[in-house]
Amino acid sequence: MPVITCIDDLKAIYRRRVPRMFYDYAESGSYTEGTFRENCTDFQRIKLRQRVAVDMTGRTTESTMIGQKVAMPVALAPVGMTGMQCADGEIKAARAAKAFGVPFTLSTMSICSIEDVAEAVQAPFWFQLYVMRDQEFLEAIIERARRANCSALVLTLDLQILGQRHKDLKNGLSAPPRLTLPVLLDLATKWRWGIEMLRTKRRFFGNIVGHAKGVGDPSSLIAWTAEQFDPQLDWGKIARIRDLWGGKLILKGINDPEDARMAADFGADAIIVSNHGGRQLDGAVSSIRMLPEIVKAVGDRVEIHLDSGIRSGQDVLKALAMGAHATHIGRAFIYGLGAMGEAGVTRALEVIQKELDITMALCGERDVKALGRHNLLIPPDFL
Ligand code: FNR
Numbered sequence: 256m257p258v259i260t261c262i263d264d265l266k267a268i269y270r271r272r273v274p275r276m277f278y279d280y281a282e283s284g285s286y287t288e289g290t291f292r293e294n295c296t297d298f299q300r301i302k303l304r305q306r307v308a309v310d311m312t313g314r315t316t317e318s319t320m321i322g323q324k325v326a327m328p329v330a331l332a333p334v335g336m337t338g339m340q341c342a343d344g345e346i347k348a349a350r351a352a353k354a355f356g357v358p359f360t361l362s363t364m365s366i367c368s369i370e371d372v373a374e375a376v377q378a379p380f381w382f383q384l385y386v387m388r389d390q391e392f393l394e395a396i397i398e399r400a401r402r403a404n405c406s407a408l409v410l411t412l413d414l415q416i417l418g419q420r421h422k423d424l425k426n427g428l429s430a431p432p433r434l435t436l437p438v439l440l441d442l443a444t445k446w447r448w449g450i451e452m453l454r455t456k457r458r459f460f461g462n463i464v465g466h467a468k469g470v471g472d473p474s475s476l477i478a479w480t481a482e483q484f485d486p487q488l489d490w491g492k493i494a495r496i497r498d499l500w501g502g503k504l505i506l507k508g509i510n511d512p513e514d515a516r517m518a519a520d521f522g523a524d525a526i527i528v529s530n531h532g533g534r535q536l537d538g539a540v541s542s543i544r545m546l547p548e549i550v551k552a553v554g555d556r557v558e559i560h561l562d563s564g565i566r567s568g569q570d571v572l573k574a575l576a577m578g579a580h581a582t583h584i585g586r587a588f589i590y591g592l593g594a595m596g597e598a599g600v601t602r603a604l605e606v607i608q609k610e611l612d613i614t615m616a617l618c619g620e621r622d623v624k625a626l627g628r629h630n631l632l633i634p635p636d637f638l
Contacts, residue, residue: 259602261610262566262587268594269340273448275441276426277339281589284533285418290541291533294564297541301573302632306619314621316611320581321407321503321524321558326356327608328581328623329571331588331600332532332562333383333409333507338366338459339430340593342451346375348592351600353378360409360583363396364480366430368461373403383409383507386492387483392467397499399462407524408500410493411531413508415486418535430459430473490521505560508535510545512552515559525558525580532563532585543574547638550578568610572618576626577633 259265270278284291316327331352337344345367352359353376360381361372369382382400387393400408431452432438442449458464459473463480470479485492497504506518507527518526528549530539542563550559561574562583574582584607591603615623618630 259606262590262603262606265590265594265599265603265606268599269590269592272445273340273593274432274438274445276428276432276438277336278593279422279426280336280420280428281334281340281586281593283420283422284537285420285535286537288533288537290530290537290539293541294530294533294543295566297544298564298566298570298573300634301543301577301637303569303572303614303618304630304632305617309619311616311619311621314612314616316608316615316623318581318623320358320560321505323358323406324356325358325581327571327604327611328575329565329604329607330358330381330560330581330583331360332583332585333360333362333365333381333411334585334589335362335364336366336430337362337589337592338455338457340589341448341596342455343367343371343375343457344592344596345372347597348588348600349376349378349380351597351604352380355601355604357604358407361405363462364460365462366459367457369396369399369403369405371457371461373405379404379406381405381407381409381505383411384496385411385414385480386485386488386496387467388485388487389467389483392463392483393496394499395466396462397496401500401502405502407503407505408496409505409507409527410496411507412488412493412514413510413529413531413535415484415488417481417484418531418537420534429477490517493521509549510536510539510542512545512548515549515553515557519553519557523557525560526553527583528559528561528579529563529583543570543577544637546574546577546579547633551638568607568612569614571607571611572614572623572626573631575623576628576630578628 318328349359363385382405503524505525506523509526560581561579591599
């Protein structure tokens with residue numbers, strides 16, 4: 256077992272184990288990947304204030320997310336095709352999150368279905384919904400999430416049209432992968448992944464295949480999703496989904512103070528300040544840099560969460576100190592999952608919690624809920 260001390264260690268193993276096509280799918284952003292990169296580098300520009308001679312005993316990372324107690328304010332973000340990073344990946348990640356005491360969010364575009372995860376994990380999780388044009392499908396999937404006891408609906412608003420990622424087109428991304436010569440050559444060194452995949456009995460894209468009209472197998476899925484993402488999504492449609500769902504609603508993909516204000520007026524339970532990990536609008540400002548403006552616009556009228564670019568406990572601390580109530584991680588847990596399955600997700604969460612705890616102590620704080628701008632030196636262009 257290699258010694259894993261940081262998220263980058265998991266990423267290095269992940270890169271060796273998982274087919275290039277799925278590594279690239281996760282490790283990419285749209286077009287120039289400028290926003291994808293800045294999401295991380297902007298965290299580095301925020302500096303921490305070191306404090307000494309402060310009692311550091313009795314520290315806690317515990318907090319709440321939409322009223323739910325959490326071991327630390329870090330949820331697992333919805334990641335499409337998580338089950339291609341590792342066989343039954345969604346189930347493994349959900350199990351790790353449950354044991355650790357943080358929320359897991361299942362993507363609409365997951366490999367394992369809502370029912371697979373509910374049955375295997377036996378605990379409530381969050382379900383992420385993309386707004387599709389097919390009303391029958393939309394109503395049915397909301398009903399399935401309710402029956403599976405999902406405790407929040409995370410409605411993604413920043414994908415009415417798909418941002419282009421060059422690598423996915425060049426690699427011919429598909430699940431299952433088409434066995435072309437380059438794919439076969441790549442699989443020759445990643446045979447462990449292949450054997451695990453062959454062993455799993457799951458139906459790919461279980462939320463959609465067999466449930467949406469005209470999608471009998473995964474090969475018809477890409478065309479279906481391209482035409483199904485609803486370009487007419489507006490606040491009226493969001494209200495209709497809220498009424499259909501009737502439970503806790505989190506709006507994901509807000510990266511502008513005006514949209515945040517509208518979400519707060521709308522009465523969402525939380526918003527996720529996010530640019531989809533740099534996968535949608537290339538050239539968008541990093542979400543951490545947008546956060547102060549959004550906090551100023553909505554205050555505590557809505558619970559503010561943040562994702563995009565978090566790779567460490569220090570990043571989590573900076574987001575919290577800048578005014579986020581909680582955070583979500585995407586790639587940071589995918590690296591762990593691809594590297595070591597369920598144990599890798601657990602390790603990613605342990606690494607982040609330990610970094611958060613130590614950094615908090617060295618900043619002279621004992622409670623994540625007490626972090627604030629007094630802990631930071633923020634570059635002037637962060638507003
Ligand atoms: C995503 N994300 C995403 N979001 C969503 O609402 N539904 C989805 O199906 C997906 N799928 C997806 C796939 C992959 C491979 C990635 C990397 C991301 C976005 C995700 O929820 C989150 O916003 C970002 O991952 C956050 O950025 P970091 O933590 O990855 O930098």
